[in-house]
Structure formats: C-alpha cells, structure tokens
Amino acid sequence: MTTEHIEETVETFIAPGLLLKEAREELNLTLEDISSRLRLRVEVLEQIEADQFDMGKLATFTRGYYRSYAKVVNVPEQKVLDALDQLGKAQIEQHDMQSFSRKTKREKHDNRIMKLTWVIFALILGMSVLWWWQEQAQLESANDAELIAEVETAKSMEQVEETKADAPQTEETAPALDEAEMLQLDTNISELETDSKTLEKETIKAPEVPVEAKKEEPVAEKAVVTEKAVVTEDVVITFSSDCWLQVQDASNNRLYSGVKKSNQTLKLTGKAPYKLVIGAPNAVTLTYKGKPVDLSAYPAGKVARLTLPQ
Numbered sequence: 639m640t641t642e643h644i645e646e647t648v649e650t651f652i653a654p655g656l657l658l659k660e661a662r663e664e665l666n667l668t669l670e671d672i673s674s675r676l677r678l679r680v681e682v683l684e685q686i687e688a689d690q691f692d693m694g695k696l697a698t699f700t701r702g703y704y705r706s707y708a709k710v711v712n713v714p715e716q717k718v719l720d721a722l723d724q725l726g727k728a729q730i731e732q733h734d735m736q737s738f739s740r741k742t743k744r745e746k747h748d749n750r751i752m753k754l755t756w757v758i759f760a761l762i763l764g765m766s767v768l769w770w771w772q773e774q775a776q777l778e779s780a781n782d783a784e785l786i787a788e789v790e791t792a793k794s795m796e797q798v799e800e801t802k803a804d805a806p807q808t809e810e811t812a813p814a815l816d817e818a819e820m821l822q823l824d825t826n827i828s829e830l831e832t833d834s835k836t837l838e839k840e841t842i843k844a845p846e847v848p849v850e851a852k853k854e855e856p857v858a859e860k861a862v863v864t865e866k867a868v869v870t871e872d873v874v875i876t877f878s879s880d881c882w883l884q885v886q887d888a889s890n891n892r893l894y895s896g897v898k899k900s901n902q903t904l905k906l907t908g909k910a911p912y913k914l915v916i917g918a919p920n921a922v923t924l925t926y927k928g929k930p931v932d933l934s935a936y937p938a939g940k941v942a943r944l945t946l947p948q
Contacts, residue, residue, distance in 0.1 A: 654704055654721040655689040661711035676706050683707070689725065782941050789882035789917055792897045871905035873912055873946065874925045882917035916942040 662672060669680050676683075686703055701719065708718040873885065877898045884895040887908035898904055900921075906912075916922055916933075919942035924931040926946045936942035 651724065652721065653689050653725060654718045655687040657713055657718060657721060658704070658707050658711055659687040661708075661713045665711060667711070672707065672710055675710050676703075678703065785882065785915065785917055785941055788895075789897055792882065792895075793880075796897060871907045872910065872927060873904075873906040873914075875904040875906075876923040877902050877904075877921060878923065879918065879921040881921045883922075884915040886913045888912075910947065912946045914942075914944050914946065916944075 662669075669683050672678075672683055673680050682703070686707060701722065704718050704722055705715045708715045875883065875898075877900055879900045880897060882897050883904070885893040885906055887893055888911055889909055891908065893906045893908050893912075894904060912926075914924075916936075918938075919933045919936040919940075920938045922933060924933060931944075931946065931948070933942060936944075
C-alpha cells in the first residue's frame, strides 16, 4: 500500500504596508522621494508601511493613500487592497445616510400634505361663511314675511274701519224731517228771536269796560296758540305712496305701527333714539329735527331698519 504525500503550499500572509515597503526598496526610493510625489508627509508614509491606521480618518481616505502608494512603486492596486481587507482594517462601513434625492422627495411630500391641509381648511371656511350667509338671508326673508303679513292685516283693518265709519254717516243723512220736528224748529226759532231782543237791551245797559276785557281774552288765547305752534316734532315722515311703518322710542314705546297712504304726513315726538322699520323706503321722505335723512342707501323692495339719530 503506497502512501501519497500531499504537499500543501501555505501562502504566507504579507501585510499591505510591507508589500509597499519592499517594492520601494527594490526601486531604491526613499520615503522623501515618495513624499514629494504623493505630497504626503513622511510620518504618514511611515504609518502606511507599518500598517498603523488613524482611526480619526475615514476608511475611504486610508484606502486612497494605499492605492496612490501602490501606483508609485508599481504594485498592483487590487493586491494591496486585498491584503488590506484581509488585515480587517480600513473597511468601508455602510452608513444609513439619507441621500439628497430622498430628502427632496420627502420635502415634496410634506409640501403636498401642507397644501392639501390648506385646501381643506379653505373649503371648511368657505362652507361656514356660506352657511352663515344663508341663515342671515332666511332670517331676513322671515322678518320681511312677518312685516308683509302685518302690513296686509293693517290694511284690512283700516278698510274695515273705513267701511264702519262711512256706514253711520249714510244712515244719519238718509231719514227726512217729520212735521213734528218742523214745528219744534219753528218754536225754537221764535225763542231765539225773543232771546236776541233781551240780549240787545242788556248790551245797551252794560258798561264799556267789561266789553274791552272780553275783547282782550281772545288775544291771550291766540298768544297761547302761537306758543304751542312753535313746538316742533322730532320725526316728520311724508309718504308718496302706500307704506307700512313702525316707530319705537328709547323706552320701546310704540309711537306708531300701521299703513300710511299717499300724500299723508306723520309727525312724532318722543324719547330719542328712535327705531324705525320702513316697508318701502323709496316711498318715504324723512326728516329728523328739521334735517332731511338720506334713504337712498336702502334698496327698493327691501325693508329698511334704521335708528335716529344715526
């Protein structure tokens, strides 16, 4: 039985720094020569040949130094890098770094979310404003409907009162005078004639002084009347057509509420300020304290609400 001897060739591991150093010495180059070519300090080259790594430097820079050194001394770069990897040092670590493209994508995503949020907020705000406007319009229409109903009821009440007022007058003028009433009138006329004769006799006997006093009394009454006429009303309203109106003073006393017809005038005096609700402002001419009030700002067909003084 033959025994076969298997020879195993074990390759001895050579450090990358030693490879570079042997190649430099074969070329008869000094560290100063390599330093001038690579523009590296001699201390750095000594650390490379001794495989002493600066942990403060990145592995990328360290591997770059080895590759540059290998080019100068004509050693294959891959051989030096493989030896460096076998040494287990200066390996490039994988860092979870966020690239600029991913950062920009995330910023775009955030901007889209922000824009969408603003759009939703604007829609909610617009819907709220629209809802509030519709509620106000419904309230105004309801108030206008109530005012129109009041105007119609007031007109109907006035028509009923006018018919009632006209009915007695026709009934009173209709009957003729009887013969008994004619006789009674004749007796009354005769009595008046006798009374007038007695009054003439008494006036002849009466002195002149009391007559002057009697004549002066109407003058005093006229003076009182003129003094009363000086007093002016606070609110004067003239109507060019039929219009419903309501006026309240500061004590919430209703000074007037009803319908006024064309060419009528309403004069009111109370405690200011006055609250007015006018059904047809274009059919009204309003003055306060003798000064006209402009109602052109109120559109036709709409109920006007205002306070005097403004």
